[in-house]
Amino acid sequence: MKRIRSVVRGVGSYLPRRKLTNQDLEKLVDTSHDWIVQRTGIEARHIADDDETTSVLGIKAAEAALADAGLRAEDIDLVICATSTPDYTFPSTATMIQTGIGMTHGAAFDLQAVCTGFVYAVATADKFLQSGSHKRALVVGAETFSRILDWNDRTTCVLFGDGAGAIVLEAQEGEGTSSDRGVLTSHLRSDGRYRDKLYVDGGPGSTKTTGVLKMEGREVFKFAVGMVADVVQDAFKATGTSPEELKWFVPHQANKRIITASADKLGIAPEKVVITVNRHGNTSAASIPLALDTARKDGRIRDGDLVMIEAIGGGFTWGSALIRW
Template sequence: MKRTRSIVRGIGSYLPKRVLTNHDLAKFVDTSHEWIVQRTGIEERHIVEDGETTSMLGIKAAQAALDDAGLKPEDIDLIICATSTPDYTFPSTATQIQTGLGITHGAAFDLQAVCTGFVYGVATADKFLASGSHKRALVIGAETFSKLLDWNDRTTCVLFGDGAGAIVLEAVEGEGTSADRGVLTSHLRSDGRYRDKLYVDGGPGSTKTTGVLKMEGKEVFRFAVGMVTDVIRDAFTATGTTAEDLAWFVPHQANRRIITASADKLGIAPEKVVITVDRHGNTSAASIPLALDVARKDGRIKDGDLVMIEAIGGGFTWGSALIRW
């Protein structure tokens, strides 16, 4: 049975110019390059300058995705920005990206699922496009997590970076099989009982402050490896595919040990795993589109490839989407 699919028309990303290496961090935090690499796999990350906002990063990533797709801003009628670091409490960062691109029609809104935000955004955009209500969507993951960090806390400040990535999705009729191009299936989960494992200790409705990031690293690691594989297995079941069918596994870039342990548990070959955490750090909702853009631009991801994206974020939230490029 034929069905509407959301195919990837273009992809783009943007990283702030400032690079902060582990050696730079060691100058003002009690840490070392070796300590960080051993525990996380991170060697450097990009950090915004004063005055550089999340929407600024998102605009540049979105424009790059439009250019890659050969489309103009007016061709877009839906913008979803996944972010935990909005420019303002309101209006949404998505509307600021919308106006920055010169778009005055369609819908634009933010989506907050922390590090799983981009996966949630892809799933949400797919539902809009499949319904026929919209034709082309920009799904953006953009973050300036450096503004939420306690730079005296070496257990968290070494982990995160800033950046943005975006894809253009377009509604196209498919045959309704797993051989179709586009988003084949998505699976989303959440469990708010784990709030205190990874959260920001502030907000306008509680403390009237922004707050800083707090994390119980061992608990997050245990959950990420032990429980989130369900959404990946659900994707395989829904499409009749297996780990062997994957061309690429592009997980949230939080920690190299989490990535490799999860892939091993799922039987995904190491050579199929895209890893950029060493260069980007954890960029939350931006990490998957940043990694996708790297792998697409360097020739790894090719048309027709079966690509699995997966993430876990504070809350906890977690999810997967299986996409044929």
């Protein structure tokens, strides 16, 4: 039976001008390049300057995605920005991206699911497009996590970076099979009991401050590897596909050890895993679209490829989406 699919028309990304290497961090906190690489796989990350707000990064990524799609702002009728570091409490960063690209119609809103935000945003946009209410969606993941780090805490400040990525999704009619181009299925989960494992200790409704990131690293590692399995396996089951048919696995880029352990548990071959955490660090909701853009630009992801995206974030939240490129 024919059905509407959300097809990827374009992808783009943007990284702040300033690059912070592990060697640079050695001068700031008690750490070392070898220690960071051994435990995380991270070698460098980008840090936003004061004039590079989340919306500025998001606008750059959105413009790149539109150019890649061969579309203009007037062709888009929905903007969703996944972020945990908005420019302001309100208005939404999405509305600022909307204005920044010259779009004055349609709808724009933010979505907050921390590192799983981009997967949640893709799933949400897909529902809008499937319903017929909208034709094309700009889905952005943009973060300036450097603003919420304790730069004296060597266990967390070495992990995160800033950046933005975006994709353009377009409603197109498919045959209703796993051979269709577009988002084939998405699966989202959350469990708020684990809030203390990864959180920010502030907010306008509690401390009236921004707060800084707090994390129990070992616990997050354990849950990250264990929790993602269900949503990935559900995606294969829902589409009648298998890890063998998967062309590319593009997980949230939090930690190389988490990525490789998750792929191994799921039976996904190492050569199918896209890893960019070494260059970007953990950019939260921006990490998956940054990785997608990298793999698309270097020729790995091609039209027709079966691509799995997945993530786990604070809350905990986690989710997956299976996409035929």
